[in-house]
Amino acid sequence: MRREIIEQKQRQRAPSQRALATRKRILDAAEQVFARNGFDGATLRDIAAEADEAVSLVHHHGGGKETLFRQVIGRRAEELSKARIQALELAQSLSTNPTTETILSAFITPLLTNAANDIGWQAYTRLIAHVSADERWRDIAAELFDPTALRFVDSVQNATTQSNRTAVAAGFVYTISATLAHIAAGWRINALGEDEAPQDNHDILIAFCAAGMNRLQTV
Amino acid sequence: MRREIIEQKQRQRAPSQRALATRKRILDAAEQVFARNGFDGATLRDIAAEADEAVSLVHHHGGGKETLFRQVIGRRAEELSKARIQALELAQSLSTNPTTETILSAFITPLLTNAANDIGWQAYTRLIAHVSADERWRDIAAELFDPTALRFVDSVQNATTQSNRTAVAAGFVYTISATLAHIAAGWRINALGEDEAPQDNHDILIAFCAAGMNRLQTV
DNA sequence: GTCTATAATGAGATAGAC
DNA sequence: GTCTATCTCATTATAGAC
Numbered sequence: 001m002r003r004e005i006i007e008q009k010q011r012q013r014a015p016s017q018r019a020l021a022t023r024k025r026i027l028d029a030a031e032q033v034f035a036r037n038g039f040d041g042a043t044l045r046d047i048a049a050e051a052d053e054a055v056s057l058v059h060h061h062g063g064g065k066e067t068l069f070r071q072v073i074g075r076r077a078e079e080l081s082k083a084r085i086q087a088l089e090l091a092q093s094l095s096t097n098p099t100t101e102t103i104l105s106a107f108i109t110p111l112l113t114n115a116a117n118d119i120g121w122q123a124y125t126r127l128i129a130h131v132s133a134d135e136r137w138r139d140i141a142a143e144l145f146d147p148t149a150l151r152f153v154d155s156v157q158n159a160t161t162q163s164n165r166t167a168v169a170a171g172f173v174y175t176i177s178a179t180l181a182h183i184a185a186g187w188r189i190n191a192l193g194e195d196e197a198p199q200d201n202h203d204i205l206i207a208f209c210a211a212g213m214n215r216l217q218t219v
Numbered sequence: 220m221r222r223e224i225i226e227q228k229q230r231q232r233a234p235s236q237r238a239l240a241t242r243k244r245i246l247d248a249a250e251q252v253f254a255r256n257g258f259d260g261a262t263l264r265d266i267a268a269e270a271d272e273a274v275s276l277v278h279h280h281g282g283g284k285e286t287l288f289r290q291v292i293g294r295r296a297e298e299l300s301k302a303r304i305q306a307l308e309l310a311q312s313l314s315t316n317p318t319t320e321t322i323l324s325a326f327i328t329p330l331l332t333n334a335a336n337d338i339g340w341q342a343y344t345r346l347i348a349h350v351s352a353d354e355r356w357r358d359i360a361a362e363l364f365d366p367t368a369l370r371f372v373d374s375v376q377n378a379t380t381q382s383n384r385t386a387v388a389a390g391f392v393y394t395i396s397a398t399l400a401h402i403a404a405g406w407r408i409n410a411l412g413e414d415e416a417p418q419d420n421h422d423i424l425i426a427f428c429a430a431g432m433n434r435l436q437t438v
Numbered sequence: 439g440t441c442t443a444t445a446a447t448g449a450g451a452t453a454g455a456c
Numbered sequence: 457g458t459c460t461a462t463c464t465c466a467t468t469a470t471a472g473a474c
Contacts, residue, residue, distance in 0.1 A: 018440095044469090057439080132407065138407075165412050165414065166409075170423050173411065174397035174427055185392055190388075192391055195384065212431040215426050263449080274450090284451095
């Protein structure tokens, strides 16, 4: 019947459980491989192997390499932003003037906590590092991460009574950068610390960044 | 004559001026392209186009993609290390107890000054960022950058009378990370600062990192 | 949706004349 | 050293049977 055909175009049949599971496994695999090798270093074959699926299925669910990358980035972005905003609002409800340290902690801790417990989030963190470091993904950062980041920059500017907004923004980018190094460059910290202890201490990171921020008041 | 053939193997004819110039142009081009696109994103064809040379010449002088990459990294490493050590020793000669800020400035300023005046050094800075962020180049960092970095970690540990060496190493890695962000992520700083002014202020960076370091005394 | 097969492209590397 | 031509392989992407 004609009508059925038209309806199919408008509202496709809901995906089966198996299809959804396949799709999830492909996105999970892509997350791992992109995080490990970067966008250019990753291949659809690697991803297919990691997911134990056919290459063409990766293409089918992913919609091409770049679309797949953007899907993977987008998948956890909203959850992360919500957790950050929620932590910020909690801090603001507890004090009318939260400290710089408290604000930065609200930004950093949700990501670090997720990453500590879940290899997917751990990979996602490295993905954010790739996006943050490569201007080619500027639009992704602008769409998915900047709105939240701007709220935090506002709050920090408020907390430090800093009139130079660009300085605050710079400090915030340094903070983001240090956070990603904290997670992804543990090998370098161990090399320079001449120590095998993989000390994953959030407090050191947050103290470092908050002190740096506060110092900018007087620059 | 047999003897001539043997001599050729031992001591090859010195390269011509033209060959040296070609080689330099290829290394310069590789520096730009690797910095722009990363190791995986760069192609020998891009490099050849940038150098305006044949692809096979890139291969000839570069010795393959990875060797070329290592050559480019190695080319400026010694000069950078010397400038850093020299700045450190100067600071130490002026004061028996140089401040954290002075020490970090000795590490950061040579690179930033070079990068401000020379597009080759600017590209090189982004290359260091790639090497620092990717564990796959761990051996390069260990060989070319860690010896100098270790001297600075020692000095900072001394200046901050910090017993927890891993904390100092962590702070130092955060500092390196922030420095690279300072140079490579100006676009992000502008986005979050809601400002077009490309404020390249070294003082902000150094103040931020030194304050962060000093804060670690009490963590 | 799934899978096999294959197209189409672009990559790094090399051969050999000059 | 230089340059043209080419090899070989891995890549993304698609076609079409089930």
